[in-house]
Amino acid sequence: MVKAGLEDVVATDSSICFLDGKEGRLVYQGYDIHDLAKFSTFEETVFLLWYGRLPTRTELDGLNKELRSNRNISDDVVKMMRLLPKTADPMEVLRTAVSMLGILDPDDKQNDRAANIRKATRLTAQFPTIIAYWDHIRNGREPIKPSDEGTLAANLLFMLTGSQPDEYNAHVMDVALILHADHELNASTFAARVAAGTLTDMHSAIVAAIGALKGPLHGGANQEVIKMLLEIGSPEKVESYITQAFKEHKKIMGFGHRVYKTEDPRAWHLRQMSEELGRRANELKWYEMSRQIEGMVFKDKSLYCNVDFYSASVYYMLGIPVDLFTPIFAVSRVSGWTAHILEQYSNNRLIRPRAEYVGPSKLAYEQIEQRSKTALLG
Numbered sequence: 001m002v003k004a005g006l007e008d009v010v011a012t013d014s015s016i017c018f019l020d021g022k023e024g025r026l027v028y029q030g031y032d033i034h035d036l037a038k039f040s041t042f043e044e045t046v047f048l049l050w051y052g053r054l055p056t057r058t059e060l061d062g063l064n065k066e067l068r069s070n071r072n073i074s075d076d077v078v079k080m081m082r083l084l085p086k087t088a089d090p091m092e093v094l095r096t097a098v099s100m101l102g103i104l105d106p107d108d109k110q111n112d113r114a115a116n117i118r119k120a121t122r123l124t125a126q127f128p129t130i131i132a133y134w135d136h137i138r139n140g141r142e143p144i145k146p147s148d149e150g151t152l153a154a155n156l157l158f159m160l161t162g163s164q165p166d167e168y169n170a171h172v173m174d175v176a177l178i179l180h181a182d183h184e185l186n187a188s189t190f191a192a193r194v195a196a197g198t199l200t201d202m203h204s205a206i207v208a209a210i211g212a213l214k215g216p217l218h219g220g221a222n223q224e225v226i227k228m229l230l231e232i233g234s235p236e237k238v239e240s241y242i243t244q245a246f247k248e249h250k251k252i253m254g255f256g257h258r259v260y261k262t263e264d265p266r267a268w269h270l271r272q273m274s275e276e277l278g279r280r281a282n283e284l285k286w287y288e289m290s291r292q293i294e295g296m297v298f299k300d301k302s303l304y305c306n307v308d309f310y311s312a313s314v315y316y317m318l319g320i321p322v323d324l325f326t327p328i329f330a331v332s333r334v335s336g337w338t339a340h341i342l343e344q345y346s347n348n349r350l351i352r353p354r355a356e357y358v359g360p361s362k363l364a365y366e367q368i369e370q371r372s373k374t375a376l377l378g
Contacts, residue, residue: 049339070125071146102203120338132159182336225312254309270310
């Protein structure tokens, strides 16, 4: 039986990520997302996704060292970025930069696991640099070079803003990266595995994933959420705005999920961080508006919010430009993409599904002269 969008179709075995839609659980390599968000770091989570276990202190120190030493991107890539139209979508720039990085990668012709771990390390380290550099370049500013210290999350905020983030903001960014790191066979991850299944190189598979994430039905929902909050403007206007949206049958972005039938476990953490960021900045209106909308949508539609809903206000209060929300998603998800590519390579079979044909099957061929007469008569 054909299932539109392959809904609930099991396409492969994987040990990387488990979703329980009924209980609202998300598990990476056996570890519950709540424990990882509370106790782990993004770098430790990256190791877990790639190796299937938590690292020792020595192993984590080694990965941190490798990630920090690979944050810089080639001068040739920067020159290329300077030639792009300043109006280019940041996801288009990320896609193009990653393609060029693949050409320049020292392991370009190698496809063994050791080489692919090195590629995955470089990609994970370089994504924040590409995104931050582009934000400066397009605004006529000189890019801020990455620091060779601190966490990936703190360095990302430093490169974007030019100042070192305080401890809490760096922590929030770190947890957000953990929460977005993987989510089983979502569209972009499946695209990456389909590409990897042909035994193409890792950078090409990541480009495929970026292309899928760029679509508004996948990676852009939190941008639409913050646009809605900015349009509403204040808590006092929420009720009338959402009521009118219901009347016009408009979709409220950030609600519902293909898998989760209860609360998205990632949303719980982002909700708490949205509130705390608001308290620290003495600007709770984004959180308050979000809570009102969440209550109204649940009451009217029985829909829970998903990861995109509160990540919108979190990213906005961290000072991240709205059109960088989806690229920031990619900064996190590249860890999961690369984990799935590594897993695909380890036990590869070409992914080649079938389609249920619904077109005509016994048309008689007409010579082109006859087709022209038929068209005139028809």
